[in-house]
Amino acid sequence: VNWASWFPQIAAAWTGVGIAVLPVLFFVPAPYGRYERPGWGPTVRSPIGWILMETPSALAIGLTFWWGNRHTDPLALTFLGMWEAHYLYRALIFPFLRREASRRMPLSVAAMGAGFNVVNGGLNGLWLFTLSGHTGTSWFADPRFLLGGGLFALGFASHVHSDGVLLRLRGRGESGYRIPRGGLFHFVSCPNYLGEIIEWTGWALATWSWAGLAFAIWTIANLAPRAFSHHQWYRHQFADYPANRKALLPFLL
Ligand SMILES: NC(=O)c1ccc[n+]([C@@H]2O[C@H](COP(=O)([O-])OP(=O)(O)OC[C@H]3O[C@@H](n4cnc5c(N)ncnc54)[C@H](OP(=O)(O)O)[C@@H]3O)[C@@H](O)[C@H]2O)c1
Numbered sequence: 001v002n003w004a005s006w007f008p009q010i011a012a013a014w015t016g017v018g019i020a021v022l023p024v025l026f027f028v029p030a031p032y033g034r035y036e037r038p039g040w041g042p043t044v045r046s047p048i049g050w051i052l053m054e055t056p057s058a059l060a061i062g063l064t065f066w067w068g069n070r071h072t073d074p075l076a077l078t079f080l081g082m083w084e085a086h087y088l089y090r091a092l093i094f095p096f097l098r099r100e101a102s103r104r105m106p107l108s109v110a111a112m113g114a115g116f117n118v119v120n121g122g123l124n125g126l127w128l129f130t131l132s133g134h135t136g137t138s139w140f141a142d143p144r145f146l147l148g149g150g151l152f153a154l155g156f157a158s159h160v161h162s163d164g165v166l167l168r169l170r171g172r173g174e175s176g177y178r179i180p181r182g183g184l185f186h187f188v189s190c191p192n193y194l195g196e197i198i199e200w201t202g203w204a205l206a207t208w209s210w211a212g213l214a215f216a217i218w219t220i221a222n223l224a225p226r227a228f229s230h231h232q233w234y235r236h237q238f239a240d241y242p243a244n245r246k247a248l249l250p251f252l253l
Pocket of ligand 1: 032033034098099100103159163166167169170176177178179180192193196218219220222223226
């Protein structure tokens, strides 16, 4: 089988699943965090759930790198480094910065997230480290790489910063929710989600790949509905919630 020629169809089919999931998540918010509720099977402590859910992404892309034959290619190493920077933060740092000691996550959510991560990490790695035509250093000067890489860095920085603002709203062992303020929270309720969407949109541009585009669309499918749920939840919860703040896109939505 010539996988390179089949790849756009495979990535398009995967993107189609993401697009189908988007409307569902508007009505059924994924049952973790503030929407944790019974009925989703056995649960584990939340940090364990996050590690189980996100480590497979770091491993999947690592395995595809190992299987591929671009071990010393500067472009392949750069893409590997970008992906691993995000996923090592998500899988091994973020879980330990969380403050709510009693929060739990259904194993079913962790398993679905892990499956999603293996497919995305696998598709992106397979493309970048085996199938794509891009190697060497010339792509570093391409405007798509420069703009995409810039967006990735900007998105990652605002994502990590906004996660940090949220995590500092609670003291150790404290529970409950407060109104987040400062930075991009001035404009939107979920700048951590916005940052992540910008990051993977930048990745899609920088890798100029169907796999990157599929992942960016999946990220929007997961996070946009959740941003609107969070926004409504905040407005319902806090009478003094800032009226001008939007859900996800400054001044717009
Ligand atoms: N790429 C993807 O498809 C994808 C999918 C899902 C998530 N993610 C990323 O994973 C990260 C975590 O997702 P999430 O849905 O758990 O984000 P979240 O709802 O914004 O929560 C992040 C953390 O902050 C705490 N928190 C949030 N709002 C708070 C408030 N107002 N007061 C006090 N504490 C607050 C949460 O506690 P609780 O857990 O107790 O609510 C949690 O520990 C996000 O940065 C997101 O971008 C990515």
